Amino acid sequence: MREQLDILKNENERLLSILQISQSFTAELDLELLLKKISDVVRSVLRADRCTVFLYDSERNELWSKVATGIKNEIRFSAELGLAGYTARTGEVLNIPDAYADTRFNPEIDKKTGYRTETVLTIPLRDEKNEITGVFQVLNKKNGQFTEEDEKLLGALASTASTAIENSKSYEDLHRSFISFIETLSTTLDSRDYITSGHSRRVTLYSVQIAQLMKLNRNELDLIRFAALLHDIGKLGIPEMVLFKNKRLSEDEYEIIKRHASLSHTILNKIHFQKHLKDLPKIAASHHEKIDGKGYPKGLKGDQIPLGGKIIAVCDVFDALTSRKQYSDRLDIEKVIEILESETGTSFEPYVVYQFKNIPLNILIEILEFGHHEELIESDLRFLSKFTMKDLLEIRRTKNRTAEQRRLDETFIRYYSRKYRK
Amino acid sequence: MREQLDILKNENERLLSILQISQSFTAELDLELLLKKISDVVRSVLRADRCTVFLYDSERNELWSKVATGIKNEIRFSAELGLAGYTARTGEVLNIPDAYADTRFNPEIDKKTGYRTETVLTIPLRDEKNEITGVFQVLNKKNGQFTEEDEKLLGALASTASTAIENSKSYEDLHRSFISFIETLSTTLDSRDYITSGHSRRVTLYSVQIAQLMKLNRNELDLIRFAALLHDIGKLGIPEMVLFKNKRLSEDEYEIIKRHASLSHTILNKIHFQKHLKDLPKIAASHHEKIDGKGYPKGLKGDQIPLGGKIIAVCDVFDALTSRKQYSDRLDIEKVIEILESETGTSFEPYVVYQFKNIPLNILIEILEFGHHEELIESDLRFLSKFTMKDLLEIRRTKNRTAEQRRLDETFIRYYSRKYRK
Secondary structure, three states: OHHHHHHHHHHHHHHHHHHHHHHHHHOOOOHHHHHHHHHHHHHHHOOEEEEEEEEEEOOOOEEEEOOOOOOOOOEEEEOOOHHHHHHHHHOOOEEEOOHHHOOOOOOHHHHHHOOOOOOEEEEEEEOOOOOEEEEEEEEEEOOOOOOHHHHHHHHHHHHHHHHHHHHHHHHHHHHHHHHHHHHHHHHHHHOOOHHHOOHHHHHHHHHHHHHHHOOOOHHHHHHHHHHHHHOOHHHHHOOHHHHOOOOOOOHHHHHHHHHHHHHHHHHHOOOOOOHHHOOHHHHHHOOOOOOEOOOOOOOOEHHHOOHHHHHHHHHHHHHHHHOOOOOOOOOOHHHHHHHHHHOEOOOEOHHHHHHHOOOEHHHHHHHHOOOOOOOOOHHHHHHHOOOEHHHHHHHHOOOOOOHHHHHHHHHHHHHHOOOOOO | OHHHHHHHHHHHHHHHHHHHHHHHHHOOOOHHHHHHHHHHHHHHHOOEEEEEEEEEEOOOOEEEEOOOOOOOOOEEEEOOOHHHHHHHHHOOOEEEOOHHHOOOOOOHHHHHHOOOOOOEEEEEEEOOOOOEEEEEEEEEEOOOOOOHHHHHHHHHHHHHHHHHHHHHHHHHHHHHHHHHHHHHHHHHHHOOOOOOOOHHHHHHHHHHHHHHHOOOOHHHHHHHHHHHHOOOHHHHHOOHHHHOOOOOOOHHHHHHHHHHHHHHHHHHOOOOOOHHHOOHHHHHHOOOOOOEOOOOOOOOEHHHOOHHHHHHHHHHHHHHHHOOOOOOOOOOHHHHHHHHHHOEOOOEOHHHHHHHOOOEHHHHHHHHOOOOOOOOOHHHHHHHOOOEHHHHHHHHOOOOOOHHHHHHHHHHHHHHOOOOOO
């Protein structure tokens, strides 16, 4: 009887912890964070050294994961391989005391990473329709072997993790759909005219770089990304006859064009955005404001302009200055920076321009050439990644340059000034 | 000892059932279905007559719910009212043996519904930050009173339900954002020209009506809704000079305009849609196909044209024929239907036209007048709701009409033919 009592007590504790874990899983909709959380919990509950949650991609018959302690990138491999693959294909639970003694084990990953797999426990994840959606793989139990108790516990966690994963996949899928819709729209609008083709996408890429250098959080980054993609959406309300006019604009026509900023606000304000994107219309509408109050549409000054608006303003002008016009090459880079600097403190927020100059040059080149589909040589990019625009400007103002300094200048300019072949 | 054993056994069963319930909750991302599921489970587990999950709207200090067995609409009331309101404000669990003896009880809902509340158990729902997000209200325990055991059980279910509700609210919020983005874009594109203002929105409303009459499921409805909203997005790629030309188009210009259908496909095909929307580009691109193969862009025949495309085709033409041109009234309704009928079997799928004529007339008028912000008299709409276009046509072809038949004709035409004031 005392024995029965102990069993029940244990069982009770087990259920209670599963229930708690289950709630912590389902509270996470971000797939990457969720997989990390699941893997951490399983590792600690089973007292194992590693745990990977592999997701099964049935279309490609592959297993993949975003999480793998010790390896940074996404892992992806054929479901025909290894113990995890075996479980994905058969649905069988595997409890292996010595991996290298099992012919199904695939030692390739160990070889690559230098890890030494010993004990392995794999168990399938299933969705509501009982179809296999992934595999839990737990490695190297800390003391001895994985027990039957471990299998049972992992089974219970697998079913609760599986639901959480399905939810977060649905959320991510919808989110991806939302982003790709906005990106496609933005690209389509810009491509109506040769001059603006790719403009919003490039402005977005620059803006996100600056936001990252400023260490803004994920939600703030999202906000700036979407505002940048949509900053010119108001141009939909400007007649093409004026918008795409090749000749010099009259003053009236210029006034009509200027309306696009407030039209962006009008259009975006009709959209229900998620809470963290609530300021999007305001940011998008303020990309022509200047910190001295001489911008439009509102003539906002300094801190009245949202940070996102200040960031997009700098990137907007930089892209306009560096994009190739139909019959001419890019403006000289020093001239471009000179213009930016001359307006810093009047049009532009100094801290934004400062961070703009801190964007690594490989990324700057990649953005400048975005959508041009011309080759960027890997070794050049690696070399450029060690420098920023600030470095480049300093070097160009130096008289006696080292070989490396000359190489930097030459490499950057080679890409910056190359002719665009349509 | 035996007693202890029984307690543990009970506790075990309780935990196991909470765990199962918890998983069934988290598997549901649709808020309406989730609230219904939670309410059903709680009612059955607590052996009570009713359960409502109220969500707390902190901005408006109101409680609201989509679910209420026996009452169809959304309930919404001040959180200052009733036992649920008390729990929302204080976080206190209430276990009331006789509602009418408690001064905090609000008898208004009973009065409206004819229900008789006796025993009540209310318990707060809290989010991760421990803030109150809603209230469980369980009414009329089947035998006797709610016990302490019931309170405990409900508490456990509340915390698991709360996470599921937060997830589904996040998903719904993102979904709403996605829809409102597409609707706003669609409206903005159409409103570039007076002639097409509101066109895609109306085509969407008609299409959804037909899809509902065809009893298509939720995913199919979604697919047709989005395809209809976006069917003309390809017009973004047609120069406004041609697109908005007031005069007669040359043959070349007409060929340019016709490109919009395949351009819709090109643009939409770049977007990552959720699985159930995968056919959206194809449907949107096929709204000018004709079942005899004489349409464009592909000259598809009969069943080669997706159902959604066939539905949008009919609604697209109906809206073009019935929209008010700048200097003229609407085309006579019999003439409109005559045109539709003359092309049924050549341009249009007969079953689609058949269902179009089954749209209730109140809805048809509401869609025709969508965006015109002119008054529609409630009693007229109620009267029209009993008839369809099919009825109207029959009546108009009848010689000796009853008073009701005359009223139907007169009422419909009064709205259909009224002058549009800008």
